[in-house]
Amino acid sequence: MNKHVKITPEIVAEHGLTTEEYARVKHALGREPNITELGIFSVMWSEHCSYKSSRVWLKKLPTKAPWVIQGPGENAGVIDIGDGLAAIFKMESHNHPSFIEPYQGAATGVGGILRDVFTMGARPIANLNALRFGSPDHPKTRHLVSGVVAGIGGYGNCVGVPTVAGECTFHASYNGNILVNAMTVGLAPTDKIFYSAAAGVGNPVVYVGSKTGRDGIHGATMASAEFSDDSEEKRPTVQVGDPFTEKLLIEACLELMASDAIVAIQDMGAAGLTSSSVEMASKGGVGIELVLDHVPQRETHMTPYEMMLSESQERMLMVLKPGSEAKAEAIFKKWDLDFAVIGRITDSGHLVLRHQGEVVADIPLGPLADDAPVYERPWEPTPPAAELRAADVPAPASLGGALTTLLGTPDLCSKRWIWEQYDHMVMADTVIRPGGDAALVRVHGTNKGLAVTTDCTPRYCEADPRAGGAQAVAETWRNITATGATPLAITDCMNFGNPQRPRIMGQFAAAIEGMAEACRALDYPVVSGNVSLYNETNGKGVQPTPAIGGVGLIADIDQRATIDLKGDGNTLVLIGKTKGHLGSSLYLREIAGREEGAPPPVDLAAERRNGDFVRQAILQGKIKACHDVADGGLLVAVAEMALAGKRGVTLNAAPAGIPAHAYFFGEDQARYVLEIAPADLPALEAAAKAAGVPFAIIGETGGQALTIGSERPISLGELRRVHESWLPSYMGAA
Amino acid sequence: MRSAVVVFPASNCDRDMMVALEKITGRPPLKVWHGDASFPEVDLIALPGGFSFGDYLRAGAMAARSPVMREVIERAKKGVAVMGICNGFQVLTEAGLLPGALMRNAALKFVCRDVHLKVEGSQSAFTNRYAQGQVIRIPIAHHDGNYFADADTLDRLENEGRVVFRYCDEAGNATAEANPNGSQRNIAGILNERGNVLGLMPHPERLIEPTLGGADGRMFFESLMEALH
Numbered sequence: 001m002n003k004h005v006k007i008t009p010e011i012v013a014e015h016g017l018t019t020e021e022y023a024r025v026k027h028a029l030g031r032e033p034n035i036t037e038l039g040i041f042s043v044m045w046s047e048h049c050s051y052k053s054s055r056v057w058l059k060k061l062p063t064k065a066p067w068v069i070q071g072p073g074e075n076a077g078v079i080d081i082g083d084g085l086a087a088i089f090k091m092e093s094h095n096h097p098s099f100i101e102p103y104q105g106a107a108t109g110v111g112g113i114l115r116d117v118f119t120m121g122a123r124p125i126a127n128l129n130a131l132r133f134g135s136p137d138h139p140k141t142r143h144l145v146s147g148v149v150a151g152i153g154g155y156g157n158c159v160g161v162p163t164v165a166g167e168c169t170f171h172a173s174y175n176g177n178i179l180v181n182a183m184t185v186g187l188a189p190t191d192k193i194f195y196s197a198a199a200g201v202g203n204p205v206v207y208v209g210s211k212t213g214r215d216g217i218h219g220a221t222m223a224s225a226e227f228s229d230d231s232e233e234k235r236p237t238v239q240v241g242d243p244f245t246e247k248l249l250i251e252a253c254l255e256l257m258a259s260d261a262i263v264a265i266q267d268m269g270a271a272g273l274t275s276s277s278v279e280m281a282s283k284g285g286v287g288i289e290l291v292l293d294h295v296p297q298r299e300t301h302m303t304p305y306e307m308m309l310s311e312s313q314e315r316m317l318m319v320l321k322p323g324s325e326a327k328a329e330a331i332f333k334k335w336d337l338d339f340a341v342i343g344r345i346t347d348s349g350h351l352v353l354r355h356q357g358e359v360v361a362d363i364p365l366g367p368l369a370d371d372a373p374v375y376e377r378p379w380e381p382t383p384p385a386a387e388l389r390a391a392d393v394p395a396p397a398s399l400g401g402a403l404t405t406l407l408g409t410p411d412l413c414s415k416r417w418i419w420e421q422y423d424h425m426v427m428a429d430t431v432i433r434p435g436g437d438a439a440l441v442r443v444h445g446t447n448k449g450l451a452v453t454t455d456c457t458p459r460y461c462e463a464d465p466r467a468g469g470a471q472a473v474a475e476t477w478r479n480i481t482a483t484g485a486t487p488l489a490i491t492d493c494m495n496f497g498n499p500q501r502p503r504i505m506g507q508f509a510a511a512i513e514g515m516a517e518a519c520r521a522l523d524y525p526v527v528s529g530n531v532s533l534y535n536e537t538n539g540k541g542v543q544p545t546p547a548i549g550g551v552g553l554i555a556d557i558d559q560r561a562t563i564d565l566k567g568d569g570n571t572l573v574l575i576g577k578t579k580g581h582l583g584s585s586l587y588l589r590e591i592a593g594r595e596e597g598a599p600p601p602v603d604l605a606a607e608r609r610n611g612d613f614v615r616q617a618i619l620q621g622k623i624k625a626c627h628d629v630a631d632g633g634l635l636v637a638v639a640e641m642a643l644a645g646k647r648g649v650t651l652n653a654a655p656a657g658i659p660a661h662a663y664f665f666g667e668d669q670a671r672y673v674l675e676i677a678p679a680d681l682p683a684l685e686a687a688a689k690a691a692g693v694p695f696a697i698i699g700e701t702g703g704q705a706l707t708i709g710s711e712r713p714i715s716l717g718e719l720r721r722v723h724e725s726w727l728p729s730y731m732g733a734a
Numbered sequence: 735m736r737s738a739v740v741v742f743p744a745s746n747c748d749r750d751m752m753v754a755l756e757k758i759t760g761r762p763p764l765k766v767w768h769g770d771a772s773f774p775e776v777d778l779i780a781l782p783g784g785f786s787f788g789d790y791l792r793a794g795a796m797a798a799r800s801p802v803m804r805e806v807i808e809r810a811k812k813g814v815a816v817m818g819i820c821n822g823f824q825v826l827t828e829a830g831l832l833p834g835a836l837m838r839n840a841a842l843k844f845v846c847r848d849v850h851l852k853v854e855g856s857q858s859a860f861t862n863r864y865a866q867g868q869v870i871r872i873p874i875a876h877h878d879g880n881y882f883a884d885a886d887t888l889d890r891l892e893n894e895g896r897v898v899f900r901y902c903d904e905a906g907n908a909t910a911e912a913n914p915n916g917s918q919r920n921i922a923g924i925l926n927e928r929g930n931v932l933g934l935m936p937h938p939e940r941l942i943e944p945t946l947g948g949a950d951g952r953m954f955f956e957s958l959m960e961a962l963h
Contacts, residue, residue, distance in 0.1 A: 150843070150844075153844050154844075157785075157844055157846075157875070157877070158744060158746075158785045158788070158789075159744075159746065160744075160746020160747070160784060160785075242788070243744075243785075243788070244743070244744050244785060244787065244788025244789075244790070245788075247743070247744045247746065247785070248743055248744070251743075335743065336743070419846075420845055420846055420847050421843050421844045421845070421846070422844075422846060423844070423846045423875040424846055425846060425873050425875060425937075425940050425946075426746055426747060426750070426783075426875065426940075427749065427750065428749075428750040428753060428754075428939065428940050428946060429946075430946065431945055431946065433947070442945070557945060558945070
């Protein structure tokens with residue numbers, strides 16, 4: 001891009017800036033910008049970097065607790081897990097790139113979130129993901145699943161961080177906009193956490209990692225616009241990942257971090273060198289001057305515009321203490337990585353860029369970062385969905401038949417085909433592997449464990465975004481509780497459509513309110529997150545998907561609970577109240593073929609009461625197995641426990657006063673299924689009664705079949721065949 | 735027993751191997767950088783899993799030509815015990831210390847899961863604590879574990895008792911279904927002629943305690959203790 005290019009209204013529009021925003025640019029500069037400056041404003045003010053539509057709402061989320069060391073606003077959130085250690089984590093979207101180029105889009109999504117975490121001084125110890133694909137019948141779905149899963153695996157496997165948990169569902173609303181959300185959890189000593197605020201006038205600004213190329217220019221702008229049919233043409237804006245370099249970068253950064261050379265550090269993610277330099281300087285209240293000739297370049301004749309907007313991967317920017325350059329350079333040389341002093345911290349409050357002896361940009365930092373546009377977009381509420389009466393939903397010919405069908409549906413089938421492509425055991429600390437509620441990863445060298453999970457139920461959010469937002473938070477809390485761990489904090493990844501449509505903005509606002517309410521009730525604050533808007537193609541948005549990543553702590557992993565049934569002759573107990581709520585349930589969608597009705601209400605007081613009771617019982621060693629009841633309801637939860645434990649179950653018939661299909665497939669919240677030795681029953685039942693927790697005996701373990709009341713038993717072999725076969729056969733039938 | 739773990743830039747099971755060796759031998763292993771052309775005398779050299787130099791070329795091809803490998807080859811020739819796990823096995827074949835090659839998995843996908851292995855040679859330094867024919871459960875995690883060699887080489891390996899681990903089902907049958915990657919004759923691990931170099935795709939270091947889902951890998955390290963103490 002020629003630096004003398006004249007800024008026309010067309011060029012301004014191509015950069016995604018509105019006329020008002022461009023006037024604001026001119027006002028901030030006191031003159032017309034040149035093309036480099038325009039490019040910098042366009043990415044910094046993109047939705048992706050500025051959160052201009054979401055910021056006013058995000059403020060409503062609770063972000064504090066005594067154990068929170070760092071809430072939102074840094075590269076990742078930080079919580080104290082005791083003994084001088086912190087868990088550092090965040091989830092981020094890579095939706096648009098993954099739709100265009102699934103392997104590289106997903107791979108670089110993993111790379112980006114890993115960098116966000118090790119930038120803060122943490123060694124990454126677990127990766128998770130939350131994936132939404134279009135209808136299995138859509139011609140692109142198979143290709144997208146295959147590419148995304150291979151990309152996540154290809155990156156995470158090589159860097160040697162286990163991918164331990166996640167979720168994957170399918171719905172036609174994602175046909176033109178898949179969601180690929182990646183989360184990383186890392187560990188660092190609490191006194192060795194690194195932040196991004198630059199400081200120290202005169203301190204060297206150092207670039208490390210890969211060289212800068214022309215890849216990914218305008219990635220942040222792409223992620224801030226709707227797709228149309230020509231989105232394929234955006235392929236060149238997708239970056240290419242190199243996990244080998246990332247692995248070197250992790251080791252080199254952690255090695256340097258063990259010394260005291262670093263003042264501030266930030267990865268170059270979306271909007272690359274621009275956002276990293278601007279954010280570091282503006283957070284520190286200083287200025288920054290870069291000499292772009294010193295930026296390591298992969299291609300020749302790169303212009304300042306290209307260097308500033310490139311999203312080449314595996315790069316970091318650091319401010320070092322003066323005099324520590326040589327020591328730092330030796331470490332990066334050892335790891336065969338580029339190292340270049342490219343500038344200095346100044347007291348100007350400006351971003352100044354020099355190239356070939358000229359000043360090519362000079363922008364006050366305030367308007368670029370903190371004073372970027374903020375919009376209170378008009379919003380309208382989602383019309384309330386009608387309550388659906390269970391009696392109005394037809395009963396199946398047999399409960400067992402409906403269960404078998406459900407276990408073989410895309411959303412409920414085993415995701416083994418996916419997680420077996422991820423190395424989920426490297427680092428040799430994976431205590432609970434994928435396939436259960438939350439995964440459990442041992443804190444290396446201790447007997448403590450972090451329970452980690454991702455969850456969201458977009459069909460609930462579509463019907464009632466407020467209830468759906470609360471439910472997503474509550475379900476991750478329940479997943480963690482079901483292992484015996486105490487949920488501590490969440491990260492969120494808010495995937496929505498075009499915020500300029502009031503209905504979409506209303507979904508966003510309501511989801512935030514629901515999440516905030518749940519976070520408060522459960523003492524489970526938000527410490528980091530990401531917003532991905534414009535997940536629309538040709539004016540059709542995705543189901544609102546506030547994906548939640550939860551982290552919890554268990555003091556002794558030997559006290560953990562898992563979902564697999566452990567013995568014959570034990571009693572199955574249902575915790576929580578069952579009304580038989582079928583609105584927006586999977587039974588309704590998959591068996592009755594209807595998508596309607598209010599989602600199950602979320603009673604946060606009951607959620608807390610029931611969860612605290614279950615966790616305490618687990619830690620007392622009274623629970624043989626535990627699983628939370630979620631998608632598909634009670635019968636699906638019991639079947640999953642039986643399949644995991646390779647042990648049958650005989651269930652009592654549904655209690656009187658509730659239709660059997662509503663009892664077994666209703667998705668009422670705040671429920672768990674427990675396996676308990678008969679001898680422990682009376683004490684637990686009394687404790688539940690005292691705590692006001694609904695406690696019902698629902699069956700007994702044993703045998704190799706699942707028997708529901710007087711129905712014909714279904715062999716576990718048959719259930720397993722159905723449960724395990726859908727995904728491999730779908731993916732195999734190319 | 736003195737041991738060394740060789741670290742290539744993108745080794746990623748080096749820590750797991752060091753933890754397992756220290757836990758079972760009671761002695762922390764030496765960490766040897768790939769650029770080191772020499773290192774102190776040890777009884778066992780371990781090449782861990784990972785992606786060595788990114789493995790964008792053939793897995794292990796670049797690692798096999800690194801300075802440290804010249805020394806490893808020399809010591810192997812002198813009879814020092816050398817084991818390559820996963821990527822380490824790939825490096826050993828590329829370095830010519832073991833015959834054959836590890837090709838892309840038959841299903842063309844990375845696969846991570848527990849598999850059953852039949853211990854077919856319980857006389858080696860790496861397997862002496864296992865019973866002949868014992869079926870053990872150990873995880874695999876690889877993209878390129880499809881063992882290939884020509885028929886003559888395979889026959890020779892079999893005749894000389896150098897196929898020490900074979901993929902099998904729970905009952906010990908080496909069936910096609912139990913073969914996770916398409917390896918010839920279900921081969922998971924082999925020895926060199928002299929018996930002091932082992933290549934093994936599965937990861938015994940990942941299952942050495944029940945907390946992690948099993949301890950069948952423990953006896954692998956105990957065998958080394960027995961043979962090399």
